[in-house]
Amino acid sequence: MAWQADADLAPLTTFAVPARAQWLCRIDQEDELPAALQQADDRDLTVTILGGGSNMLLHADVPGLVVRMQLAGIRHQADPADTDAVLVTVAAGENWHQLVEYCLRQGWYGLENLALIPGSVGAAPVQNIGAYGVELADTLVSIRYFDTQTVQVRELDRDECQFAYRDSIFKRTLKNTAIILSCTFRLSRTPRAVVTYPALLQYPGASADMSPQQVFDAVCAIRRSKLPDPAKLGNAGSFFRNPVISADACAALQQRWPDIPVFAITSATTSATTTSATAATTDVKIPAAWLIDQAGWKGVRRGAVGVHGQQALVLVNYGGGTGQQILDLATEIVSSVQHTFGVRLQPEVCIVPAPPGGL
Ligand code: EPU
Numbered sequence: 531m532a533w534q535a536d537a538d539l540a541p542l543t544t545f546a547v548p549a550r551a552q553w554l555c556r557i558d559q560e561d562e563l564p565a566a567l568q569q570a571d572d573r574d575l576t577v578t579i580l581g582g583g584s585n586m587l588l589h590a591d592v593p594g595l596v597v598r599m600q601l602a603g604i605r606h607q608a609d610p611a612d613t614d615a616v617l618v619t620v621a622a623g624e625n626w627h628q629l630v631e632y633c634l635r636q637g638w639y640g641l642e643n644l645a646l647i648p649g650s651v652g653a654a655p656v657q658n659i660g661a662y663g664v665e666l667a668d669t670l671v672s673i674r675y676f677d678t679q680t681v682q683v684r685e686l687d688r689d690e691c692q693f694a695y696r697d698s699i700f701k702r703t704l705k706n707t708a709i710i711l712s713c714t715f716r717l718s719r720t721p722r723a724v725v726t727y728p729a730l731l732q733y734p735g736a737s738a739d740m741s742p743q744q745v746f747d748a749v750c751a752i753r754r755s756k757l758p759d760p761a762k763l764g765n766a767g768s769f770f771r772n773p774v775i776s777a778d779a780c781a782a783l784q785q786r787w788p789d790i791p792v793f794a795i796t797s798a799t800t801s802a803t804t805t806s807a808t809a810a811t812t813d814v815k816i817p818a819a820w821l822i823d824q825a826g827w828k829g830v831r832r833g834a835v836g837v838h839g840q841q842a843l844v845l846v847n848y849g850g851g852t853g854q855q856i857l858d859l860a861t862e863i864v865s866s867v868q869h870t871f872g873v874r875l876q877p878e879v880c881i882v883p884a885p886p887g888g889l
Contacts, residue, residue: 531555531562533569533595542598543583544648544760547853551578551596558600558623560683560711563676570595577678578882579709581653582625585766586880589853593883599623599652601711604632609716617671619714622652626659634746638717640669642746643724646753648760648767652710656700657878658693662749663727667693669715675700675708683711695795695815696771696878756840764847765838769860770818770875780814783871787824791817818875819843822863825870832859857885864889 537554540546553575555566570577576594580586601621609615616638620629626649630641643664647654655673659666672687692699700708723740730736733748740748758765774795775783783790793815822828823842830837834851836859838844845856864875877889 531557531566537596539580539583539588539592539596542580543586543588543766544764545587545766545847545853545856546760546764547588547847547851547856549588549853550591552591552593553595554598555595556598556600558602560601560676563597563709563711564681566595566597567676567678567681581622581650582648584648584650584760585653585657585878586882587766587853587856587877588882589857589885590883597709599650599709601652604629606636606638612716614719615716616719617714618717619712620651621712622650622710624651625649626651626654630746633717634742637719639719639721639742640664640715640717642742643727643730643749645746645749646757651713655691655693655698655710655713657696658698660696661727662730662745662752663724665693667691669717671714671716673713674711675704676711677704678707678709684708695774757844758838758840758846764849764851765844766879768818768843768878769845770822770843770863771878772815772818773821773873773875774813774815775873777812777814780816783816783873787871791820793817816873817843818867821867821871821873821875825863825866827863827866835859837863857881857889860889 534554537551539549539551557563557566567577578592578594578596580596580598600623602623603621604624605619607617609617618633618638626647627645629651630645633641643662644659647659647661654666655670667688670688672685673691674683674685677684721742723742723745725731725736725738725740729752730748733752736748780792795813795815819842827837828842829839833855834848835855836846836848838846845859847856867873867875
C-alpha cells in the first residue's frame with residue numbers, strides 16, 4: 531500500500547476540478563486501513579475519505595492524507611426470516627450503478643429506481659441516496675464500518691443509521707470517525723415496482739405494474755434527459771438539498787408563489803407525492819431546483835462554470851473551471867434564493883476543505 535505524494539485528485543472527483551492531495555493512498559483490502567490510519571496519526575496528518583468522488587467539491591488542495599476506498603466484492607445469502615428475500619452484502623468500493631444492474635440481472639429487486647446514480651456503494655448511505663420514489667434506507671439492512679476512535683470494526687442496523695432525507699448518522703455523530711466498509715441490502719425475488727414519483731408516473735407507458743426492468747429503463751432515460759453525464763460534463767448531481775420547511779412557512783410562500791411545487795415527507799424516508807400542504811403541523815419539502823430556476827439562474831454561465839440548462843439544481847464545470855469558481859457561484863445562488871424567497875439553501879455535496887462558516 532504505497533502512498534503517493536502531491537497526488538492529482540482531478541480524475542478522482544466527477545466535478546473534475548483541479549486539486550492535489552498532500553498524500554493519497556488507495557485501500558483495496560480492509561486490513562490495510564488500520565495501518566494507513568495509524569501512519570497518518572503518527573505523522574499528525576488529517577484524513578479525508580474519498581469514494582467515487584461524485585458528491586464532493588474540492589475547492590483547494592487537500593492537506594494530509596486522502597484515503598481512496600476501493601474495496602471490492604458482492605456476496606449474497608438467503609434471508610432466514612423471509613424465503614422471498616435475498617441478503618446482498620456489497621463492499622464499499624463497488625460502483626453503485628453497476629450494483630443496481632447486477633442485482634437486476636440476478637432477479638433481486640428493489641434498487642431499480644436508484645439506477646445511474648454516480649458514486650460508490652460506501653458513499654451511498656452517508657447521504658441516504660434517493661431518487662424517483664425510493665431511497666437507500668428502503669432496502670438497507672446493516673452497515674459495517676471502521677470506527678477510527680475505537681480502532682474497531684462495528685456494525686449498525688438500519689434504524690441505528692438514523693436515515694432521513696439526504697441524511698444519516700454518518701453526517702452527524704459519526705462524521706469523520708466512521709469509514710464504511712460494506713453495506714447489506716434485503717432485496718426481493720418478487721418484482722415490485724415503485725411507480726409513485728411524478729416524473730416516473732409521467733413517463734410514456736408508465737403504470738403501476740411496470741416490470742423492474744421497465745422502471746430501470748425509464749429512470750435511466752429520465753436521468754439521461756435532464757442530468758448531465760459526469761463523464762462528459764463535470765458535475766456532482768444536485769448541488770443543494772431540497773429545503774425542508776414547516777407547512778406554515780410553505781403556506782406563506784404559496785400565497786406569493788401559488789405555483790411552487792410542494793412534496794410531503796411521509797416518514798423518515800422521502801417517498802414524496804405532490805401535496806397542497808394544508809396541514810399546519812407537518813414539515814414539507816420544496817424543490818431547490820424550482821427556487822433556483824425562478825430566481826433566474828437556470829443556464830447561467832460564469833466563465834467555465836455554470837448552472838445546468840436542463841436542471842437548475844446541478845452546477846457544472848464546462849471544462850477548465852475551478853472548485854473556487856463553483857463555490858463562488860453556489861454562494862451567489864444561496865444569497866439570491868435567500869433574498870427572493872427567504873429560504874436558505876444547504877449544500878448537498880460535501881465541500882472539501884470545509885469553508886469556514888459554511889456556505
Ligand atoms: N424543477 C424546476 N426547474 C428545474 C428542475 C426542476 O422548476 O430546472 C422543478 C420540477 O418542475 C419539479 C421539481 O422541481 O416540480 C422537482 O424536480 P425533479 O423531479 O427533477 O427533482 P429534484 O427535486 O430537483 C431530486 C433529487 C435528485 C433525484 C430527483 C428524482 C435532491 C436534492 N435531488 O431532485 O437527486 O434524482 O429528485 O428523484 O433531493 C442528487 O441527489 O444528486 C440527485 C440528482
